[in-house]
Amino acid sequence: MTGDAGLAEQRIFDLDEGELERRLSETWETPRGIWGALTTVDHKIIGRRYIITAFVFLILGGLLALAMRLQLAQPEARFIGPDRYNQIFTMHGSTMMFLFAVPVMEAMGVYLVPLMVGTRNIAFPRLNAFSYWIFLAGGLLLWIAFALDTAPDVGWFAYVPLSGPQFGAGKRADIWAQMITFTELSALAVAVEIVVTVFKQRAPGMSLDRIPLFVWAMLVTSFLIIMAMPAIMFASSSLILDRLVGTHFFNPAEGGDVLLWQHLFWFFGHPEVYIIFLPAVGMVSSIVSTFARRPLFGYLPLVMALISTAVLAFGLWVHHMFVVGLPQVGESFFTASSMTIAIPAGVQIFCWLATLWDGRPQFKTPFLFVIGFIVTFVIGGLTGVMVASVPFDTQVHDTYFVVAHFHYVLIGGAVFPLLGAIYYWFPKMTGHMMSETLGRFAFALIFIGFNMTFFPMHILGLEGMPRRIYTYQPEMPWAGMNLFVSASALVLASGFFIFFVDVLRSARSGAPAGANPWGASTLEWATSSPPACFNFARIPVVAARDPLWSEPDELTVATGLRTDRRELIVSSLVEAQAEARESSPRNSIWPLLSAIATTIMLIWSIFSPWAVVWGSIPIAIALIGWFWPKQVPEDES
Amino acid sequence: MKERVTLDVSKLPLHGMGTASPTWWGTLAFMLIEGSGFGLAIAVYFYLMSLAKTWPIDAPAPGLWPGTCLTVLLLASIVPNLVLSRRARQQDLRRVRIGLIVMSILGVLPLIFRAFEFTVLAVRWDDNAYGSIVWVMLGLHTTHIVTDLIDTLVLTCLMFSRHADNPRRYGDVHDNALYWNFVVAAWIPLYLCIYWVPRL
Numbered sequence: 152m153t154g155d156a157g158l159a160e161q162r163i164f165d166l167d168e169g170e171l172e173r174r175l176s177e178t179w180e181t182p183r184g185i186w187g188a189l190t191t192v193d194h195k196i197i198g199r200r201y202i203i204t205a206f207v208f209l210i211l212g213g214l215l216a217l218a219m220r221l222q223l224a225q226p227e228a229r230f231i232g233p234d235r236y237n238q239i240f241t242m243h244g245s246t247m248m249f250l251f252a253v254p255v256m257e258a259m260g261v262y263l264v265p266l267m268v269g270t271r272n273i274a275f276p277r278l279n280a281f282s283y284w285i286f287l288a289g290g291l292l293l294w295i296a297f298a299l300d301t302a303p304d305v306g307w308f309a310y311v312p313l314s315g316p317q318f319g320a321g322k323r324a325d326i327w328a329q330m331i332t333f334t335e336l337s338a339l340a341v342a343v344e345i346v347v348t349v350f351k352q353r354a355p356g357m358s359l360d361r362i363p364l365f366v367w368a369m370l371v372t373s374f375l376i377i378m379a380m381p382a383i384m385f386a387s388s389s390l391i392l393d394r395l396v397g398t399h400f401f402n403p404a405e406g407g408d409v410l411l412w413q414h415l416f417w418f419f420g421h422p423e424v425y426i427i428f429l430p431a432v433g434m435v436s437s438i439v440s441t442f443a444r445r446p447l448f449g450y451l452p453l454v455m456a457l458i459s460t461a462v463l464a465f466g467l468w469v470h471h472m473f474v475v476g477l478p479q480v481g482e483s484f485f486t487a488s489s490m491t492i493a494i495p496a497g498v499q500i501f502c503w504l505a506t507l508w509d510g511r512p513q514f515k516t517p518f519l520f521v522i523g524f525i526v527t528f529v530i531g532g533l534t535g536v537m538v539a540s541v542p543f544d545t546q547v548h549d550t551y552f553v554v555a556h557f558h559y560v561l562i563g564g565a566v567f568p569l570l571g572a573i574y575y576w577f578p579k580m581t582g583h584m585m586s587e588t589l590g591r592f593a594f595a596l597i598f599i600g601f602n603m604t605f606f607p608m609h610i611l612g613l614e615g616m617p618r619r620i621y622t623y624q625p626e627m628p629w630a631g632m633n634l635f636v637s638a639s640a641l642v643l644a645s646g647f648f649i650f651f652v653d654v655l656r657s658a659r660s661g662a663p664a665g666a667n668p669w670g671a672s673t674l675e676w677a678t679s680s681p682p683a684c685f686n687f688a689r690i691p692v693v694a695a696r697d698p699l700w701s702e703p704d705e706l707t708v709a710t711g712l713r714t715d716r717r718e719l720i721v722s723s724l725v726e727a728q729a730e731a732r733e734s735s736p737r738n739s740i741w742p743l744l745s746a747i748a749t750t751i752m753l754i755w756s757i758f759s760p761w762a763v764v765w766g767s768i769p770i771a772i773a774l775i776g777w778f779w780p781k782q783v784p785e786d787e788s
Numbered sequence: 789m790k791e792r793v794t795l796d797v798s799k800l801p802l803h804g805m806g807t808a809s810p811t812w813w814g815t816l817a818f819m820l821i822e823g824s825g826f827g828l829a830i831a832v833y834f835y836l837m838s839l840a841k842t843w844p845i846d847a848p849a850p851g852l853w854p855g856t857c858l859t860v861l862l863l864a865s866i867v868p869n870l871v872l873s874r875r876a877r878q879q880d881l882r883r884v885r886i887g888l889i890v891m892s893i894l895g896v897l898p899l900i901f902r903a904f905e906f907t908v909l910a911v912r913w914d915d916n917a918y919g920s921i922v923w924v925m926l927g928l929h930t931t932h933i934v935t936d937l938i939d940t941l942v943l944t945c946l947m948f949s950r951h952a953d954n955p956r957r958y959g960d961v962h963d964n965a966l967y968w969n970f971v972v973a974a975w976i977p978l979y980l981c982i983y984w985v986p987r988l
Contacts, residue, residue: 274810343817351810355795377817381824385832392924397914400832406845406917411835415828666789677789692795708791711798720797721804729797731804734956775942780951 166714171688174714179271179685181738190738192276193684197283198262199580204283205255208290210651212246215239217644224637226625236621237304238323242297244307245327249334250290252565253423256430257341257376259572260369262580264345266675266682267363269354269691271719272735274347275340277742277777282340284746289333292754296326303327306619308420309390311401311412316394325394325757328387332753335380335387342373342380349373352719353727354674355709356693361727363673364440364453368433371457372426375464379422386415396760410475417468425464427561429457431568432499435521438568438575439503441671442518443510446697449502456495456502463492473544482541489539496532500525515669516590520571523598527563531556534609549619552612558605570597570650577654578668582680583661589653596646603639607632672697677706690720693727741777748773803955805877805962815963819970822932826974829925833981836917844911845918849986851908858901859979862972865894873965876958881947884961888944891968895937902930925978932971939964 166174181191191197218239222231231239265273273279296302303323305314314324349362349370362370390412392398399405401412432453440447447453469477469485503525512518534556538544547553570593577585616629623629667676676699678687689708695701709729712718717735722728752766806812837843844850872887905926913923943957943964951957 275814339821343814343821346817347810347813350813355797377821378824381821382828385825385828389832389920389924392913392920398920398924399914399917400836400920402917405915406836406840407920408836408839408917411832414835415832689791689793690797705790705792707794709795709797710793711796711800720800721808721810724807729795729800730808732797732800732802733804733810734802771938778942779946780954780957 168688171714172683172685175685175688176683178715178717179683181684187738189743190280190740192272192280192736192738192742194261194265194273194276194279195580195682195684195686197276197279198258198260201258201261201283201286202255204287204290205251205258206651208246208250209255210647211294212243212251213644213647215243215246217640219243220637220640222621223623223633225634226623226627226630228622231621233621234304237619238297238300238302240619241303241306241327242293245293245303245330246290247561248307248423249330250286250293252427252561253338253376254286254334255569256372256427256565257338257345259430259434259569259576260345260372261341263576263675264348264366264369265352266579266678266686267366267673268349268352268357269674269677269687269693270348270352271686271690272717273344274352275344277736277739278340279344280739281742281746282337282344284743285333285340285749286337288746288750289330289337292326292333292750293330296323301326303330308416309387309412310416311390311393311409314390315401316397317402319394322757325391328390328394329753329757331383331387333750335384336749338376339380342376345369345373346377350724351721353722354691354693355720355722355727355729357722357727359725359727360450361693361696363433364436364447364450364457365430365433365673367454368429368431368436368457371461372429375422375426375429375461378465379419379426382415383419386412386419389415391757395757410472413472413475414468417471418465421468421471422461422464424557424560425460427565429460431524431565431572432457434568434572434575435503435524437671437673438517438521438571439506440697441575441669442513442515442521443506444513444670445506445510446672446700447502448505448509449498450696452498453502456498460492460495463488463495467492470539470544473541474548486539486541490536493532493536496528500529515574516585516587516594517571517575517669519591519594520567520574523594523601524563524567524571527559527567527598527601530606531559531561531563535560547612549617550612551608551616551618554618555605555608555612558608562601562605567597570594573654575669576675577657577661578664579675579680579682581658581661582664583657583659584664584668585657585661586653589649589656593646593649593653596642596649598646600639600641600643600646604636604643607636607639611636667699672700674698737781739777741773745770745773745777801955803959805955805959809959809963811959811963812966815967819967823970823974825928826978829921829928830977830981833921833925833985836921837985840918843918844922844986845916847909847911847915847918850905850910850922850983852983854901854904854908855979855983858898858905859975861894861898861901862975865891865898866969866972868894869965869968873962876961876965879953879955879958881953884958885944885947885952888940888947888961891965892937892940892944895933895940895968898933899930899937902926902933922982925982929971929975929978932974936964936968936971939967 181187181193222228301323303326305324309327312318349366389400393400399407401407401409436447466488469481470489473482538556574585574590611629611632614628664680666679674691677691689710692707692709718732719735720729721731721733723730748769752762752770755762755766868890872891875883875887909922911919913919943960
């Protein structure tokens with residue numbers, strides 16, 4: 152494409168940098184003001200919004216955790232009653248899993264993947280806008296219900312029959328089930344966007360073996376979401392049907408089965424751990440490579456480890472059900488498969504260690520969080536192997552040992568890398584550096600506070616303290632350690648407080664970042680910080696796995712996209728050869744209107760099955776408005 | 789950082805068709821999601837069957853004729869659908885319009901048979917778990933027929949409007965045809981489960 156035929160077009164488009172950026176800005180800019188905020192389809196704005204919203208839910212979920220620790224600090228405390236406590240631990244788990252952990256990882260993907268693969272917007276940007284609005288609606292539904300004292304109280308897993316029509320009076324369980332539908336709709340939409348962005352919108356030359364590890368991680372995660380999340384949607388929809396129209400999926404008296412719920416829930420629930428963990432693996436890989444100042448050791452094994460983890464993730468769900476009385480051969484199989492997942496996890500850890508071994512590590516804040524991750528995740532992984540064993544699991548099931556284990560895995564495995572990732576990519580997102588001093592202080596408090604909070608829970612579990620209890624008797628030998636855990640939770644919370652203070656302070660007045668403050672190698676650092684609305688004035692052409700290191704002074708680029716349309720390059724699946732130009736949709740109010748219509752239908756359907764019929768009509772109208780062409784330039788041939 | 793131009797994309801086609809189109813991949817991804825949903829429904833069907841003393845529970849096997857007629861109709865609809873898909877690739881507007889009208893009719897007809905299918909199930913959704921799962925299976929598939937029908941009707945209107953003669957719209961027709969094939973393919977295992985498994 153660089154022959155004579157292209158030269159005429161080059162002359163047309165070979166504008167000087169300032170003029171090119173001015174024209175692109177006119178085409179790609181989101182209007183200012185409320186209208187712009189409601190209609191934007193810019194992945195960076197939506198991604199940032201998504202991340203901030205998820206962190207707000209983290210704060211809310213964290214405050215609930217502190218409330219629980221206050222209640223459990225002393226035996227027979229009267230701070231929270233049992234009913235409210237049930238709501239609080241349900242809200243804490245549901246918020247952290249469905250409104251923070253999964254969405255924040257996807258949100259990081261929404262922001263970063265298009266930049267890392269060198270394109271101008273995510274695939275299906277209107278769907279992206281819709282996914283955010285619908286996620287927000289689901290979160291608001293849950294938290295408004297909590298404020299109105301009608302929050303779900305059946306745990307984040309909502310086991311039947313407690314959540315079924317026989318025992319779960321009122322609308323609490325319905326609200327939980329419908330919140331699931333909101334968040335899964337959102338998650339599935341983002342997963343599709345990321346898959347298609349990675350498959351079809353990679354910069355020319357970014358063949359499969361040149362994709363950044365974080366992008367690989369998001370791609371694999373998206374497939375996990377696509378395959379796993381229908382299970383929880385099927386389960387929650389069946390639960391609503393049981394409660395609303397009298398179906399009998401989970402009613403043993405009429406041929407249903409309560410264990411069916413657990414199978415469906417954990418068929419989703421265990422892959423969900425990896426939906427949260429795998430993006431973190433990608434973040435760690437990015438940070439390790441940058442701060443070790445060398446390409447990752449074992450790129451191919453790391454990719455294989457991501458894929459094999461995802462495959463194995465579907466063969467583990469029964470280890471959550473070891474105590475329900477399944478056939479022994481099944482238990483043996485799931486014990487073996489659960490332990491097998493330690494292999495790809497080990498491969499990843501050793502690849503990172505080998506990278507560091509051969510590198511020149513710089514101990515900046517993002518890297519400190521990676522070290523915290525390695526330590527805590529290894530502990531969580533070891534206890535994971537322990538609970539994968541049926542006899543041990545039978546002993547500690549539903550005790551605080553399990554609470555300790557999964558917090559080590561989820562906070563150690565995902566939140567530490569996420570915080571490191573925020574420190575790492577914050578300069579790109581805002582144009583400002585976060586404070587190194589506050590960052591180290593926050594890391595120290597979070598790391599120490601985390602271990603002081605959750606390590607003793609292993610011991611409490613081994614001493615027999617059950618989960619999900621709102622109080623305990625003074626005769627039990629748990630009081631001293633519970634008080635210690637509760638006090639430690641304050642240390643952990645203070646670390647998060649400093650982190651948020653640093654974020655707010657740095658966003659306003661942090662030191663200017665420049666395009667590539669860490670000297671990193673991937674494409675997002677090839678553009679300004681924060682990136683312009685069009686991401687790249689000229690789309691990069693990739694010739695190496697670490698493009699900014701292979702040619703540090705020069706970026707090879709493509710030309711020929713029109714500046715008066717939102718055009719981007721579509722590339723082939725394997726070699727990423729440019730094969731077409733595609734128009735990216737303009738801003739639109741229809742995704743928001745569709746989300747509102749969907750919200751009305753979903754909430755209404757908690758009360759009446761007819762909502763599905765009548766509520767579908769405004770959704771259909773909104774979708775037609777969404778897709779109907781407006782004779783804007785990108786719709787002209 | 790300096791930039792060096794090594795590729796000119798100005799001569800590339802607008803809106804790739806088939807695998808060159810992001811929409812094609814998006815459609816495929818949604819089919820994967822929905823296929824997972826159908827797969828789960830079938831898994832639940834067999835799971836509940838494995839627990840039941842008799843299957844169907846307290847009901848005769850459903851009547852065969854409406855479901856079988858619908859199956860034949862759906863399978864027959866693949867032929868004009870493939871023709872439509874080919875015409876869309878050739879960007880033949882007149883034949884695409886005809887094909888869309890045909891496919892709109894072929895979207896409505898199955899719904900008539902589907903209405904009869906619900907009447908021959910001989911069990912209500914709230915009678916027992918067997919009734920629940922077969923109603924959900926039929927409901928799930930009916931939703932897909934209705935969704936595709938609406939999509940086809942809107943696309944038909946669009947192709948009679950001034951927006952029609954555009955590579956992007958032909959791509960939409962092509963992807964819509966792909967989705968109909970999925971709706972038909974997804975029905976076959978459901979049909980076998982609902983109508984033939986109880987007769988084994």
